[in-house]
Every structure is written in C-alpha cells, then in structure tokens.
Amino acid sequence: MEESVTYQEIVAKGVAKGRREGELSFGRNTLLLQGEQRFGRPTKKIREAIAAINDTDQLQRLLVRQFEVSTWEELLGVPPRSPRRRRST
Numbered sequence: 001m002e003e004s005v006t007y008q009e010i011v012a013k014g015v016a017k018g019r020r021e022g023e024l025s026f027g028r029n030t031l032l033l034q035g036e037q038r039f040g041r042p043t044k045k046i047r048e049a050i051a052a053i054n055d056t057d058q059l060q061r062l063l064v065r066q067f068e069v070s071t072w073e074e075l076l077g078v079p080p081r082s083p084r085r086r087r088s089t
Contacts, residue, residue, distance in 0.1 A: 023056050024053070024054060024056060024059065027053075027056060027059035027060065027063065028050050028051065030063060031050055031059060031063055031066070032050060034063070034066060035066055035072060035075065038066060039066075039071055039072045039075070040072075042072055043072070045078065046072045046073075046076065046078070049078055050076070062076070
C-alpha cells in the first residue's frame with residue numbers, strides 16, 4: 001500500500017500542507033514578536049487580523065514593511081482605535 005502512487009500523492013499533499021501551515025505560523029509569530037518590540041502590545045483586533053493572514057508572501061511583505069511604519073494599524077491597514085470617551089456623571 002505504501003508503495004502505491006495514490007498513497008504517495010496523499011502523503012506528499014499532507015507534507016506540503018504541514019509545511020505551509022508551519023511557515024504561516026512562524027511568520028505570524030515572528031510578526032507579533034517583532035511588532036510588539038516596535039509598536040507595543042497588539043490589541044485583540046490586531047491579533048485577529050494577523051491570525052487571519054493565510055498567505056506567506058503577504059506575511060513576508062509585512063515583516064519588511066514594519067520598518068517603514070509607526071503603528072500596528074498603519075502596518076495592517078486597519079482603522080486606528082478611537083480614544084475612549086469618558087462618561088459624564
């Protein structure tokens with residue numbers, strides 16, 4: 001069975017998928033670690049935006065671009081947080 005062409009194709013697809021997921025995970029974690037040093041702790045919204053990235057090329061572009069911007073929001077193209085309003089009492 002292990003010598004069949006179909007089996008080998010299934011294994012190869014599984015290995016490729018695992019490799020891609022590993023690259024994505026590494027890229028996301030690297031972006032978060034480096035970005036936290038540069039921009040500060042990411043908000044939940046920023047973490048969710050990074051977790052949603054499923055393109056290794058996009059992650060690589062963001063890793064390079066982080067040195068050209070000054071905020072998480074600017075890096076990811078998300079609207080900046082609005083300042084909290086004080087409640088009047």
